[in-house]
Amino acid sequence: MDHAIIIPLRMNNNAHSKRNTVNLLQVFLCQLEQLHHLWENEETMKKSIRTGFVVSVAAAGLLLTSCGFGGGESGGDAEGGTTLDLLVPSYSDGSKALWEGVIEEFEAANEGITVNLQVESWENLESVLNTQIQAGEAPDIYNGGAFSAFATEGLLYSAEEIASPETLSDFQESFAANEQVAGTQYALPLLASARALFYNEDLFQEAGVDGAPTTWDELYDAAEAITETGTPGYGMPLGSEEAQGEALIWMAGNGGGFGDAEEITVNTPENLEAAEFMKRMIDDGLTQADPGATQRTPMINVFIQGQIGMVYGLPQTVGQIEAENPDLNYGLANIPTASGEPATLGVADRLMSFKNDGDKAEAVTAFMDHFFAPENYVEWVSTEGFLPTTISGAEQMSGDETLAPFLEMLPSAQFYPTSNPAWNATDGAFKSLFGQLGQGMEPAEVLAQIQAEADAAAE
Amino acid sequence: MSAQPVLAGPPASHGRKRRRQNSDGLPAALPWIGPVLLLIFAIVIFPAGFMIFNSTRDISQSGIDQGTAGFVNFAEVFSDPNLPRVLLNTVVWVVVVVSLTVLISLVLAQFLNKPFPGRTLVRMAVVVPWAASVVMTTTVFYYGLDSNYGIMNTFLVDIGILDSPYGFTKNVFPALGVAIIVAVFVSIPFTAYTLLAGLQSVPEDALEAAKMDGAGPFRTYFSIVLPQLRGALAVAVLINIINVFNNLPILRIITGSIPGYQADTLMTYIFKVLQFDRRVDLASALSVVNFAIVIVIVAAYVKIVKPMKEA
Incomplete structure (x- = not known):
C-alpha cells in the first residue's frame, strides 16, 4: 500500500481547518480515535474502570434511596388533603373538557380533595395503566374495560367501598351483574353502547x-x-x-x-x-x-x-x-x-378504583356519588353519545331519537366476558x-x- | 471533554510510564467523570440489570411480581414458534438497511466532497431527514401510502403505474420494503457526514502522488481513498447496526397494523408481547436475548474487522 496511508488522521486537522461545518465531525472522529487508544490500553483501563464502578455504585445507591425507588408515597399532599388520580380513555375529542368540567364542580363541592386527570388514547390506555401498576402508582379511579384480572389479584376496592348504597341501587340490574367477580361487585358500570x-x-x-x-x-x-x-x-x-x-x-x-x-x-x-x-x-x-x-x-x-x-x-x-x-x-x-x-x-365500560395504600375509599366514594348523580351523569353520558347504565339516567334519556335504535338493540346484545x-x-x-x-x-x-x-x- | 487529557494523553512510547501517569491521575479525574459514571449507572446499568432481574420473575398480567420463575421465561422464548421468522426478519432488516445506507452514503459523501456551486445548500439539505423527528418522517410516509387517502398512492394511480391504490403498509413484504426505504432515508445523513469527514482527512499529497504515478480514478479510490476511510466506515457501520437493530418507531408505524407476527423484528415483537399479551416477564426475557445479540454482533465485528486498527 501507498506510504501516504499511514499518515495518522489527526495530523490533517489543521490543514483542513477552513472547511466549514464538517470539521465538527472531524473532532468527533478524533475522539473516537482516542477512544481506540484507550481500547489498546485496556490493561491500564481495567483498574480505573473498577474504581469508577465502585464509586458509581455507591453514589447511585444514594441517588436511588433519595428518590425512593420502589414507590409507595403517592398522593396525600402536605395540607392534609387528598389527591385522586383519574385515568380515562378518550372517547371523543370532547372527552377531556367534559371530565375537566366534572372535576371542577366536584372540587368546588368537596374541599380538600383534588383530582388529577390523565387522558390517554384507547391504544395506549392499558399500557399506561400497566406501567403505573408496576410502579406502585395505580390510578385511584380508572375508566376502562377489562377488570377481572385486577379484581382477582386483590388490587381493587369492592363497589361497596367506593359508592354509597343509593348510587349502587340506581344501576340497572343486568349491568351491575356484569361487574361481579365471584359474587362481589368491583366496578361501577359507566356507559353502554x-x-x-x-x-x-x-x-x-x-x-x-x-x-x-x-x-x-x-x-x-x-x-x-x-x-x-x-x-x-x-x-x-x-x-x-x-x-x-x-x-x-x-x-x-x-x-x-x-x-x-x-x-x-x-x-x-x-x-x-x-x-x-x-x-x-x-x-x-x-x-x-x-x-x-x-x-x-x-x-x-x-x-x-x-x-x-x-x-x-x-x-x-x-x-x-x-x-x-x-x-x-x-x-x-x-x-x-x-x-x-x-x-x-x-360494550360496557366501567369505573374502578385501585386500592394502592388503601386510604382513599372515602374520597373515591365522594367522587363516584357526585359523578353518578343524575344531573351530572346524564349530561356526561349524552354528550359522549353513549347509553346510560343507571335507572334514573335511562328514564331521562328515553326521549332521545338518535339513541332510540341503539337502546332498542341493547336487549339482544352480547358482551365481552x-x-x-x-x-x-x-x-x-x-x-x-x-x-x-x-x-x-x-x-x-x-x-x-x-x-x-x-x-x-x-x- | 474534561476527561480527555487524563485518560488519553498523547500516545507515549513507554507503556509503563503511561500506565503510572494514568493511575496517578485517577483520583483527580473522579470529580470530573463521576457525574457521567453516575448517569451511566442510572440510565444504562441499573435498567439493564432490572430487565435481567425481571426476566427471571413471574409477573402477572397487571404487573405484580409473583416470585421467581427461574429460566421458565427463557424456555418459553426459545420454544416460541414465532421466533425463527422474527429472527430472520431482524437479520434481513439489519443487513439490507445498513448495507444500502453505507453504499448510498459513500456515493453521496464523494459527491459532497467535490466543489460545485450551491454545495453548502445541498449539504444542508442532506441534514434535513436527520433533523426531523423519525416518527414524523415515518408518519408522512405512512399516510402518504395509505390506500384510501394517501397522496403517494393517488400519484402512482394518476401517472398510471398502479391501476388502483395499493395497501403498501398493509401487506408483509411491501410494508417491510417501505420500512427499509424510510430507515435508509433517515440513516443516510449521519452516515454520509461521518464518511465526508473521513474523506476530508484524506491527504492531498497522497492523491497527487497517485495521480503522478498514473493511477486512474477507480484505482485511486479503491487503493488510496477507501483504505483511509476505514476509521470513518467502522464508526458508521457499527453505529448503524446498533441503531437499526434496535429501531422501533419506523417498524411500529409502518408495519404496526399488520396482524400476526410475519412482519415483526425482535424489537416490534417485544413490543407486541408487552402491549397485547401484557407479559412483562416474557418481554424482559426477549429483551435480554436482544441485548445479548447486540453484544455478540458488536464483539464479533470488533474482533473480525478490527475497525480501530490503522492500516
Missing part, C-alpha cells in the same frame, strides 16, 4: 339494492351489488384497534360468543362458521382492501366520506356524521345475522392475530391460535 348497521343510501340506490339487509345472505348480495359499482360494499376492520369487536358482532350473529366468566370459548363451531363467512366476503373481494390491517376509526371516516357501502358503527358515529359530512345520505338498521334474529355487540380473568389475554390475542383472516390464513387456524393463547392465560 351497542353496534348498528350504517349504510349509504345513495350507494344502495346506485347498485339497485332495496332496503337494509337483515341476514348474512342479503348482506352478501348487497355488498356484491355495491362492489360492482366500484365502491367497496362492506367495511370490515380487523386491525389491532378493535378486531375483537368486529369478530364478536359476526359470531354473535351466528349464536356464538367468547364464553363466560368460567371459560373462554373462541374455537367453537358457531364461531368458525362466522369466521368462514367473513373470509368468504374477503376472498370474494366484497370488503375494502386489506381488511386484516384496517383500523376501525379511519375506516369509519372513509364511510363518512361516502366511500364504503356499509359498516357497523356506534351511537357516536351518528354525531360524527352530523359534524363532518351532514350531507351523507345514510340509514341505520339492525345488525344482519345468519338467521335474521337480532344480535349485536354490546370481561369477568373472566383470561379475557385480557384473549382480547390481546384477537387484536394481534384475528386480522390474519384477511391475510389468507384459514379461519380454523386463526381461531385455534387465539384459543391457545386464551387457554395459556387461564392456566
Whole structure:
C-alpha cells in the first residue's frame, strides 16, 4: 500500500481547518480515535474502570434511596388533603373538557380533595395503566374495560367501598351483574353502547339494492351489488384497534360468543362458521382492501366520506356524521345475522378504583356519588353519545331519537366476558392475530391460535 | 471533554510510564467523570440489570411480581414458534438497511466532497431527514401510502403505474420494503457526514502522488481513498447496526397494523408481547436475548474487522 496511508488522521486537522461545518465531525472522529487508544490500553483501563464502578455504585445507591425507588408515597399532599388520580380513555375529542368540567364542580363541592386527570388514547390506555401498576402508582379511579384480572389479584376496592348504597341501587340490574367477580361487585358500570348497521343510501340506490339487509345472505348480495359499482360494499376492520369487536358482532350473529366468566370459548363451531363467512366476503373481494390491517376509526371516516357501502358503527358515529359530512345520505338498521334474529355487540365500560395504600375509599366514594348523580351523569353520558347504565339516567334519556335504535338493540346484545380473568389475554390475542383472516390464513387456524393463547392465560 | 487529557494523553512510547501517569491521575479525574459514571449507572446499568432481574420473575398480567420463575421465561422464548421468522426478519432488516445506507452514503459523501456551486445548500439539505423527528418522517410516509387517502398512492394511480391504490403498509413484504426505504432515508445523513469527514482527512499529497504515478480514478479510490476511510466506515457501520437493530418507531408505524407476527423484528415483537399479551416477564426475557445479540454482533465485528486498527 501507498506510504501516504499511514499518515495518522489527526495530523490533517489543521490543514483542513477552513472547511466549514464538517470539521465538527472531524473532532468527533478524533475522539473516537482516542477512544481506540484507550481500547489498546485496556490493561491500564481495567483498574480505573473498577474504581469508577465502585464509586458509581455507591453514589447511585444514594441517588436511588433519595428518590425512593420502589414507590409507595403517592398522593396525600402536605395540607392534609387528598389527591385522586383519574385515568380515562378518550372517547371523543370532547372527552377531556367534559371530565375537566366534572372535576371542577366536584372540587368546588368537596374541599380538600383534588383530582388529577390523565387522558390517554384507547391504544395506549392499558399500557399506561400497566406501567403505573408496576410502579406502585395505580390510578385511584380508572375508566376502562377489562377488570377481572385486577379484581382477582386483590388490587381493587369492592363497589361497596367506593359508592354509597343509593348510587349502587340506581344501576340497572343486568349491568351491575356484569361487574361481579365471584359474587362481589368491583366496578361501577359507566356507559353502554351497542353496534348498528350504517349504510349509504345513495350507494344502495346506485347498485339497485332495496332496503337494509337483515341476514348474512342479503348482506352478501348487497355488498356484491355495491362492489360492482366500484365502491367497496362492506367495511370490515380487523386491525389491532378493535378486531375483537368486529369478530364478536359476526359470531354473535351466528349464536356464538367468547364464553363466560368460567371459560373462554373462541374455537367453537358457531364461531368458525362466522369466521368462514367473513373470509368468504374477503376472498370474494366484497370488503375494502386489506381488511386484516384496517383500523376501525379511519375506516369509519372513509364511510363518512361516502366511500364504503356499509359498516357497523356506534351511537357516536351518528354525531360524527352530523359534524363532518351532514350531507351523507345514510340509514341505520339492525345488525344482519345468519338467521335474521337480532344480535349485536354490546360494550360496557366501567369505573374502578385501585386500592394502592388503601386510604382513599372515602374520597373515591365522594367522587363516584357526585359523578353518578343524575344531573351530572346524564349530561356526561349524552354528550359522549353513549347509553346510560343507571335507572334514573335511562328514564331521562328515553326521549332521545338518535339513541332510540341503539337502546332498542341493547336487549339482544352480547358482551365481552370481561369477568373472566383470561379475557385480557384473549382480547390481546384477537387484536394481534384475528386480522390474519384477511391475510389468507384459514379461519380454523386463526381461531385455534387465539384459543391457545386464551387457554395459556387461564392456566 | 474534561476527561480527555487524563485518560488519553498523547500516545507515549513507554507503556509503563503511561500506565503510572494514568493511575496517578485517577483520583483527580473522579470529580470530573463521576457525574457521567453516575448517569451511566442510572440510565444504562441499573435498567439493564432490572430487565435481567425481571426476566427471571413471574409477573402477572397487571404487573405484580409473583416470585421467581427461574429460566421458565427463557424456555418459553426459545420454544416460541414465532421466533425463527422474527429472527430472520431482524437479520434481513439489519443487513439490507445498513448495507444500502453505507453504499448510498459513500456515493453521496464523494459527491459532497467535490466543489460545485450551491454545495453548502445541498449539504444542508442532506441534514434535513436527520433533523426531523423519525416518527414524523415515518408518519408522512405512512399516510402518504395509505390506500384510501394517501397522496403517494393517488400519484402512482394518476401517472398510471398502479391501476388502483395499493395497501403498501398493509401487506408483509411491501410494508417491510417501505420500512427499509424510510430507515435508509433517515440513516443516510449521519452516515454520509461521518464518511465526508473521513474523506476530508484524506491527504492531498497522497492523491497527487497517485495521480503522478498514473493511477486512474477507480484505482485511486479503491487503493488510496477507501483504505483511509476505514476509521470513518467502522464508526458508521457499527453505529448503524446498533441503531437499526434496535429501531422501533419506523417498524411500529409502518408495519404496526399488520396482524400476526410475519412482519415483526425482535424489537416490534417485544413490543407486541408487552402491549397485547401484557407479559412483562416474557418481554424482559426477549429483551435480554436482544441485548445479548447486540453484544455478540458488536464483539464479533470488533474482533473480525478490527475497525480501530490503522492500516
